[in-house]
Amino acid sequence: MCEFSGKLIAWLDRELPAQDAAEVERHLEACSECQTSMEAYKRVSSEFDAYCEEAFAADAPREIPHWVPAASAAGAVAALIALFFAFPRTRVEPPALHPSRATEEAPSAVIAKAMRATASPIEIVHRRPLVAPAKIMNTNAEPSQSQDAYILPEEPVIQIAIPADEMFPPGAVPEGMHFAADLAIAADGSADGLRLRPRLAGFERRSTQP
Amino acid sequence: MSGDAANLALPLSRLSTGACEATNLYRELRKPLLRYLVCLGLSSDEAQDVVQDAFLILHRHLASGGSQENIRGWLFRVAHNQARNRQNRYDRNFSAASDAEIDVISHEQTPERAVLEKEKFQQLGKAIRLLTGSERECLLLRAAGLRYREIGEVLGMATSTVGDTVDRAVKKLAEKCNV
Numbered sequence: 001m002c003e004f005s006g007k008l009i010a011w012l013d014r015e016l017p018a019q020d021a022a023e024v025e026r027h028l029e030a031c032s033e034c035q036t037s038m039e040a041y042k043r044v045s046s047e048f049d050a051y052c053e054e055a056f057a058a059d060a061p062r063e064i065p066h067w068v069p070a071a072s073a074a075g076a077v078a079a080l081i082a083l084f085f086a087f088p089r090t091r092v093e094p095p096a097l098h099p100s101r102a103t104e105e106a107p108s109a110v111i112a113k114a115m116r117a118t119a120s121p122i123e124i125v126h127r128r129p130l131v132a133p134a135k136i137m138n139t140n141a142e143p144s145q146s147q148d149a150y151i152l153p154e155e156p157v158i159q160i161a162i163p164a165d166e167m168f169p170p171g172a173v174p175e176g177m178h179f180a181a182d183l184a185i186a187a188d189g190s191a192d193g194l195r196l197r198p199r200l201a202g203f204e205r206r207s208t209q210p
Numbered sequence: 211m212s213g214d215a216a217n218l219a220l221p222l223s224r225l226s227t228g229a230c231e232a233t234n235l236y237r238e239l240r241k242p243l244l245r246y247l248v249c250l251g252l253s254s255d256e257a258q259d260v261v262q263d264a265f266l267i268l269h270r271h272l273a274s275g276g277s278q279e280n281i282r283g284w285l286f287r288v289a290h291n292q293a294r295n296r297q298n299r300y301d302r303n304f305s306a307a308s309d310a311e312i313d314v315i316s317h318e319q320t321p322e323r324a325v326l327e328k329e330k331f332q333q334l335g336k337a338i339r340l341l342t343g344s345e346r347e348c349l350l351l352r353a354a355g356l357r358y359r360e361i362g363e364v365l366g367m368a369t370s371t372v373g374d375t376v377d378r379a380v381k382k383l384a385e386k387c388n389v
Contacts, residue, residue: 009377044384056245
């Protein structure tokens, strides 16, 4: 065995002092045995590295690609829009605007008007009154108003009622329950937020009686 | 408790400097650390926990004005010691794992090439499992890019001993794999 064989791997790893490294380099030019060994050490080192990488990859959890959440969100919005247009309209409540904003036509009101004009099959479309919750609670308002006011959002919303049977198998949800999807509209008219809440149908019916 | 209070009492500038340094190191060293720990035999979840713990310790170390010399070796040593504490699942991959685990070879190659690669990996896996613990650890740390001096600090060995161990381990693998 060549006397330099003990320095080849250290030379490969750049761990030799400069003088020793220079000697190894000169030797390598002349010694075929060491050249062969050096190639073998390089190869086995890179294969060891690849083996570690594969072992790591085999054990690592599969990361969800970044596009999946975005696609899921887009799917949810698409499904909501489909629901928005799919259900037969049974009742439309006129929007109750805040006095200070009564003269302005908010984007959601524009959308609601457009939908009424085109007879879009929406079950419930209304804008919630933009009144502070405490104010409503103190005026012994109707149950529906109180309920609406209690969860009143800051921004105008469109509310869409979705029968529970459209979302869950029969029997999964108590009879008479449906869901209300609150769609917040941004200033530029785009959908800004979505919230789904369970509602009691009987409660709704009572609140809509004159 | 007193230690926490002491940390909270640190100057904000030092804390933010330490946090910035730790963040940069996290970006640079998270994957090499995870790979090292998984190859040592920890599960992916365990490795994630160990890395989180190691960087938390690093953050405290830097925030309290600890030495920044050879911080990479220091971090590997902390992670290595944390892994040692989880000895119950240690050496799983290299001493007990089947070669079926290493089955995710490059997707852009012919079937014949894939079979050859798999056989080569199986052979290498057997050879790796025949190495001693310190030989495997030296090679793993070497594959993570650590210098012999850093490897020695992680494993508590003299630099010359690391050199001898790496030399012996590489030659064993080359011999067993006929490369």
